[in-house]
Amino acid sequence: MGMITLTIALPLLGALAIGFIGDDRRNVKVVALAASVAAFVASLVLVWQFDVTDPNLQLVERFTWIPTIGAELAFAVDGVSLVLIVLTTFVTPLILLASWDDISDRMHAYTAAFLILQAAAVGVFAATDLLVFYVFFEFTLVPMYLLIGIWGGAGRKAAAVKFFLYTLLGGLLMLVAILYLYAQTGTFAYDAIRQVDLSLTEQRWLFVAFVLAFGVKVPVFPLHTWLPDAHTEAPTGGSVFLAGILLKLGTFGLLRYALPLFPDATIELAPWLLAIAVVGILYGAIVALMQSDIKRLIAYSSVSHMGFVVLGTFALNVTATSASVVQMVNHGLSTGALFLLIGFLYERRHTRQIAAFGGLAKRVPIMAGLWLLVSLSSLALPGLNGFVGEFPILLGTFQTNRLAAVLATFGAVLAALYLLWAYQRMFHGPLEGADNEHTTDLRPREIGVLVPFVVLIVAIGVYPQPLFDVVEPAVERVLVEVGVSDGLPLEPAAVTEEG
Amino acid sequence: MAIDWLAIAPEVALTVTALLVLAADLALRGDAKQLVNPLAMIGTVVAIVFAVVLWAEAPRVAFEGQYVVDSFAVAFKLLFLGTLLAILAISARYFAEGRYFQGEYYFLLLTAFIGMLLMPSARDLLVLFIALETVSVPAFVMVGMRKRDLYSSEAALKFFLIGVLSAALMLFGMSMVYGFTGTTRLEGIAQALAGDAGSVPLLLGSVMLVIVGFGFKISAVPFHFWAPDTYAGSPLPVAAMLAVASKAAGFAGLLTIAFVAFEPVADVWAPVLGVLAILTMTLGNLVALQQRDLIRLLAYSSIAQAGYMLIPFGLARPGAEVVNQAAVRAVLFYLIAYAVMNVGAFAVAIGVNRRTGERSIRDYAGLGTRSPLLALAMTVFLLSLGGAPLTVGLWAKFAIIEAVAVEVTVFGLVMASFLVVNSVIAFFYYLRVIREIWFEPAAAEAPRLQPALSLSVVVVVLMVGTILLGVLPGLVADPTVVTTFATGG
């Protein structure tokens, strides 16, 4: 059994073990944490085994699964999936640690849900069989649905159903597309399907099906309406996992599947996706500006930030596309940390209305400091991680499509506006009201959860090169397959005629 | 002129058991009457053993080709017998505590299943018809078993009237088919249809009559309206029997007659059944959205499921061997998956209902705390019915779409897209139940539930089966691959 399988199996075994633990809450938490940390360790071994110079999928592991249709449990990693796997295994133990005390209702199910989510997400990133990919991709729905529905806020029921149905519809479209590919090739293996020749019409339809499925997950602009509700109503841990990992399933899927499988359609339709991404960036930012609920504000900021990732992906040059992978990690870290902070604040005050807070910096200096740092990372201040993702995306996009880059820059400016404005309203100004007076600062455990995030935020901001080194070969490989990378900037209009 | 006893061994085993059950019921008094249940179970297990033996022996041809035991038939027989075992287990307490006619119930149940066992083996119109009636007639009585209950009587009357009407239509169609082709053998009919006879409009009309008759049995729209009232009015184990086994028997018969006898005129009936598939799943799902009563919800959901299973029929084309075989396989796999998850859902409903008489969806509030086992199981079954990943339900839908993908046609894609849209609609109401179970607090007076041991065993086995087949669909998919029709020579 290889390391990838182990990374997937350990949390699942943990979830199974939890089923046999009696009523002792402490044991449940310890077992869950141990399982997710063990998976993290396994993923670090994976990093150690990984050959950075090899752009191809490596560390292949395959098991027979459904012989009659030739589906295999096949896993492998390239730079992109490796980075995202480590992000997943890194975030999950911290989430469990963050909700160490505040979840008391049905602890077994809660921790098991996160372990299953962790395994499923790693499965998505590592799968090299389209059917395996689909199964893991869809299976993330069920635990997340229960997380939102059972432990969520006031509007949790509607939000949970909305989340489930939106993503399900997208997923089923993808299933039909996958089966169409299967009918053409007789296999579900990623490597074999990449070789198949499809007419432009076929590519267009399949590309649209895949993009719809991933677009719901990302979410791109007109398909995003489930996200604010889901984020707002989910429990803190759920929000962190949703923002940190689940949204990346969409952008990862675009990069791994939509682009290389349908190169001609990608080149033809890339301008449309750039347009959609830009609309998402600006729309998310403007709506975020108008929110009175801090969690909703961050949710809309996710729409905007994920727009940058889509923008970078479809700019189709190494600079922008690699940066968009880095930006996936950055968004996971900074938005995840923001949701954690919001969760800690909510535990103290049981409100998320920005107007209810004011002058908190005087009472909770540590929280205020961390909040500011994470906000600055999210708005891409140079020296922090957000910058090293967002800036190359804009740079690369500028080579491809100037208008899109210029418009997206406004989104970055707006991000500074809504994040800092929210920070200012909550933590500065006069300290009024008994509630604000009595808010207590972060406890050691809470600080302990946030420190790893902060360390990475600063580290990637100061020295991002190792991350780019891992990601770039894989991205270059994808772009070669699309047929656009010899380092040359791409003029979409010109290439359309070739396609 | 010797009889191939092994070929009909499962049926004989059930027949003997049924007679023993009847005699035992007469001989036993009071609580001892409950012994008929284990007696019936033993008989079923014996029949299963024979069926497994037959799996290795298939194909066998008996009664001059009127009766064929091929892997298709054995697969169905195992499906029916497995369902029978589960239904017997969930019936035990239900009937013992309800003071119904226990002996008669088990006798009728076994008799109905004898009919089902005959169905997939029949290669003659008459055998097919007798099998169908052997399923139907006991069911009429079983539905009305709670004879002091108005709803039960209403259910029985509606079911009886519709059942008789459909039987009459089918028989009328069969007699005309016989008139035109001069044979009741399915093979012979196929030969005649492939020749000149295939173009006579009246003959095609009678083919449609036969198919309509089966349409009632599988509750396809527009022949579905008896189902919700009947399921809701019958004793719950009977409802489970009708929703799963009887429907599967209808499909077994429809598959045989459509793909063996009427295959040469597939271009006539396939579009009709395809349109019915679309109507059935859409209407079933839309009406299910409105339901407040769990049994009625399951009834409409099972109508919708029948719609999904009709899709492969819409793909059939005369002479297209590969497409037709893929269609048969898809239906068979779907039926197996459907049996596992739907019997499971009914079992949980019995577990909740038997103690409390509750069946409104609202009454499932807080089931997660009242009985974690039943709650978890119901969640798995409903997710599977919807087609969620890592449950067998996903692979069932997968099998259908796979059949569509064998040879992509515009009509096939239309049906597949209806399947996709309907799956999403269906999740809407399945999730409503799951929401009640987990997200709502239990009512203050709601008791904790302690399901009977036999029921718990059934629920656990089916739940494990749902997940196991969800992870490793190959366990069933592989044997069904070898499923082809042996002809009656």
Place this chain on the structure above:
Amino acid sequence: MLSEYLPILLLFVIASAFAVGSLVVSSLVGPRAPNPTKLAAYESGNEPLADVKGTRFSVKFYMVAMLFLIFDIEAVFLYPWAVVLRELGWFGLVNMTVFVLVLGVAFVYEIGRGGLEWD
């Protein structure tokens, strides 16, 4: 092909016409002299005890009728078997024994359930 059935159709038409026709004609032509005795319901020469229209048959009649029909029809199967008894040999005997045994179980059940008791 359908024209072969024309004589049968004609037969049906003529038979129906004759039946309906004779009824119609007799009611038109026949003499009528009703009196109370003629109009009274016939009940074996006795005065009718109750209003005939309102009487319901006891369900027991249905029971007996159904049982008679079932066993009567089962018995009919014995006749063709008896005709070819020698040709069928042991095969026929064994099968008919099974048939009669199954019928016997049903008969025992019927007695056990009290299906043949009138009260």
